[in-house]
Amino acid sequence: MSAADAATPAALVLAGVRVPGSDAMLDVHVADGLVQAIAPAGGLPDVAGVERRDLDGRVLVPGLWDRHVHMAQWAMAARRIGLGAVGSAAEAAELVAASVARGAAEVVGMGYRDGLWPDRQSVGLLDRVAGDVPVVLVSGDLHSCWVNTAAARRHGLLDRAGDSGVLREDDCFRLVRELDDVADHVLDHWVADAARAAAARGVVGIVDYEMRWNRDDWARRAGNGFGALRVRFGVYTQHLERAAEAGLRTGDVVDGTGGLVRVGGYKVITDGSLNTRTAWCLDPYPGLGPDEHPYGVANVPYDELVPHLHRAREIGLDPAVHAIGDRANERALDALEAVQPNGWHGRAAIEHAQLLRRDDLDRFARLGIVASVQPEHAMDDRDIADRYWAGRTDRAFMLRDLAAAGVELALGSDAPVAPLDPWVAIAAAVGRTRDGRAPWHPEQAVEASVALAASTDGAGTVVREGMTADLAVVELDPVAASVDDLRRMPVALTMLGGRITHGG
Secondary structure, eight states, X not given: OOHHHHTOOOOEEEEEEBOTTOOOOEEEEEETTEEEEEEETTOSOOOTTOEEEEOTTOEEEXXXXXXXXXHHHHHHHTTSXXXXXXXXXXXXXXXXXXXXXXXXXXXXXXXXXXXXXXXXXXXXXXXXXXXXXXXXXXXXXXXXXXXXXXXXXXXXXXXXXXXXXXXXXXXXXXXXXXXXXXXXXXXXXXXXXXXXXXXXXXXXXXXXXXXXXXXXXXXXXXXXXXXXXXXEEEEEGGGHHHHHHHTOOTTOBOTTSTTXXXXXXXXXXXXXXXXXXXXXXXXXXXXXXTTSOTTOOBXXXXXXXXXXXXXXXXXXXXXXXXXXXXXXXHHHXXXXXXXXXXXXXXXXXXXXXXXXXXXXXXXXXXXXXXXXXXXXXXXXXXXXXXXXXXXXXXXXXXHHHHHHTTOOXXXXXXXXXXXXXXXXXXXXXXXXXXXXXXXXXXXXXXXXXXXXHTTTTTOOSSOOTTSBOOEXXXXXXXXXXXXXXXXXXXXXXXXXXXXXXXXX
């Protein structure tokens, strides 16, 4: 897509569309990047030069957002060995051996979930199959890596890898950042491919929490013609002062990006993850190894978190606080309340909020904290949760209870942890099931209208006159479709600011 294409909105009438939950046929006039008029089918006057596109009763919805992605990681995931189906350390080693046999100079895999593996990782296992070929296997939750001696030596982590070869949290994050050292023009090409694929699923925007200085990456991409998505990028603690010097404030448009790239929030990771057994919890994990902490970890202690949040608020960055375990969520809410006792009114989010104390539901609502949640994680981790959060899973992934308490939900994927596809997240939120299994804690399912509204970045479920023409046209009514149909929802057309980004 050229820069000229990115700046040219279409002028057309979307004829014969419906809105969710209605059989009434409508015509929608889009011009100058806005929804100019909506009328009953046949009720708009013909305008010279305006294309009429007959959509035969398809359903028009506001364009979809993924509120939590790691875009570079997602773009690279397709170019790494997929480990999502691996059921043991031995199986993972077999895939590594096959890659080495094919002549790989380095093996990078992604997506394993070892929480239920019958065997444990070791440096020796990878050394036996890979020899001097560096091997880095990244877990599906991005919070741990398994390396061999050659990789640990290359990345200066020999003293950290131990006998298991497993690096967790900050050690893993550091290594993953080094793996991301791909030439800008190559990575930008991969990101553009991923963005086009997202647009084909009705996506018009993402919130990118890649752990790097994202402003320059996205400014460069937009300057080179990137135009498939709107982007808000996060700022991490290591870049807070750089953001202050640059005058970055949440919501500001980055110069030279045509309005597509804006500053997002301040991202801080306060604990780990369930699969890595590092989510910070009030109760111990059963059956952990000697190098694992029984309650998970606090990556950022409370007495550091509060000053970080104060500084972010001072420079104008709204917080996005990663918290997964119930203890982490409790302390994150404590810190957010300490920094802004009168509440954040939708300007702060807790990312993930997977395990909560019931007492904290009302605090979420009272403080006006957005619950930025990823429903597909419940489908990926249901068996791991049943094992490691046994007796507590009625408090895990509590979407319905959060919504009932008056908490704003925002759905996302955490791609590459789950696919960058809001229809997958919507289906998981509505059905709490996948692959024909019985629903997991169906009492926490939400209605399709709730899940759809939580996927449109505040635009709701119905297109209105005067709104920016960020739109998607789908083949089925989302509020009436089955869970399986939601997961594979066919998308006929996507528009971004009146430009057609898919289905043109």
